[in-house]
Amino acid sequence: MKIWVDADACPAVIKEIIFRAAERTKTVTTLVANHAMRVPATQYVSLLQVSKGFDIADNEIVRRAQKGDVVITADIPLAAEVVEQGVLAINPRGEEYTIHNIKSILNMRDFMDTMRSSGVEMSGGPAKLSSADKQAFGNALDRILTKARS
Numbered sequence: 001m002k003i004w005v006d007a008d009a010c011p012a013v014i015k016e017i018i019f020r021a022a023e024r025t026k027t028v029t030t031l032v033a034n035h036a037m038r039v040p041a042t043q044y045v046s047l048l049q050v051s052k053g054f055d056i057a058d059n060e061i062v063r064r065a066q067k068g069d070v071v072i073t074a075d076i077p078l079a080a081e082v083v084e085q086g087v088l089a090i091n092p093r094g095e096e097y098t099i100h101n102i103k104s105i106l107n108m109r110d111f112m113d114t115m116r117s118s119g120v121e122m123s124g125g126p127a128k129l130s131s132a133d134k135q136a137f138g139n140a141l142d143r144i145l146t147k148a149r150s
Contacts, residue, residue, distance in 0.1 A: 001148045004061045006073035007031035007047075011129055014092040017138050018072065019045055025145055030064075032057045070148055072141075080106050088148055093133050094140030 005018060015031070022029035022044040029045045031037065034052045039045045050056045058078040065071055067086035073079055079089045079097040089097040 001027065001145075002065075002069045003027055003029040003145075004065050004069060004071045005029065005031045006057060006061060006071070006075055006078060007033040007037060008035070008057055009074060010072065011092055013129060013134060014072075014137055017134065017141065021138075021141050021145065027145065032061050068148055070141075070144055076102075076106050088144050090137070090140050090144055092137055093129070094136035094138075096140060096144060 003018065003022060005015070007015065010018075010031075018029060019040050019042075021027070023040075023042055026044060030048050031039060031045070032048045032050060034050050034057055036049060037047060039047045048060065050060050058073075058075060058081075061071060061073070061078060062081050062085070065082050065085065065087045069082075069087050071079065071082045071087050071089040072092065073089065074091045076097075079091070080102045082089050083097050083099055083102045091097070
């Protein structure tokens, strides 16, 4: 089992939680990004820097992730692709994407995208991560790593 992180848009505080979990659980973790970023000096965490371009990092995660791995992403289409492959996935707020909920989440995302592109005024994106969000992510990560190991 490995952890794959869609790292370009992953908040720094969430990356820190991931780093601690990787070290604590001795789980190989790869951040996939199209720009350089700091990763801790540990054998369990590495950076895979890909070229810039639309969905390059996402495509690399889809290509490399295997059944039983864990993907951390806020990108719903990426989550849909990996869940279809039997990969476990959560977002940085701790919501687990499953075969049972991914289609409705993807439909809502597409609906909101259609509304925005038709000129309907929508709220300005997700709220800033709260302490409760950080705790929810940490708890979800522990839960999903336990599930992946069983």
